[in-house]
Amino acid sequence: MLKVKVTAIGNSMGIVLPKEALTKLNAEKGDILYLVDGPEGLTLTPYQQDFESQMNVAKKVMKQYRNALHELAK
Numbered sequence: 001m002l003k004v005k006v007t008a009i010g011n012s013m014g015i016v017l018p019k020e021a022l023t024k025l026n027a028e029k030g031d032i033l034y035l036v037d038g039p040e041g042l043t044l045t046p047y048q049q050d051f052e053s054q055m056n057v058a059k060k061v062m063k064q065y066r067n068a069l070h071e072l073a074k
Contacts, residue, residue, distance in 0.1 A: 002018055002020065002021050004016065004017065004018070004021075025044070025045070025046050026046060027046055031046065032046075033045065033046055034046070034047065034048055034049065036049055
């Protein structure tokens with residue numbers, strides 16, 4: 001378990017993540033991380049929770065408009 005401290009950053013509050021945590025999250029300066037509320041509390045993750053459902057919708061649209069997209073790609 002890693003321990004972090006909440007600190008003031010301007011008019012907001014924030015935490016500084018240790019290098020070990022950033023390595024495990026595969027995160028770098030400027031990356032976006034997500035706080036996901038689950039049954040065991042909040043989880044910090046680099047993955048957007050609804051990304052898979054968005055990709056499924058995109059695949060359906062691309063399949064439906066395949067010919068038009070093919071013509072636009074020329």
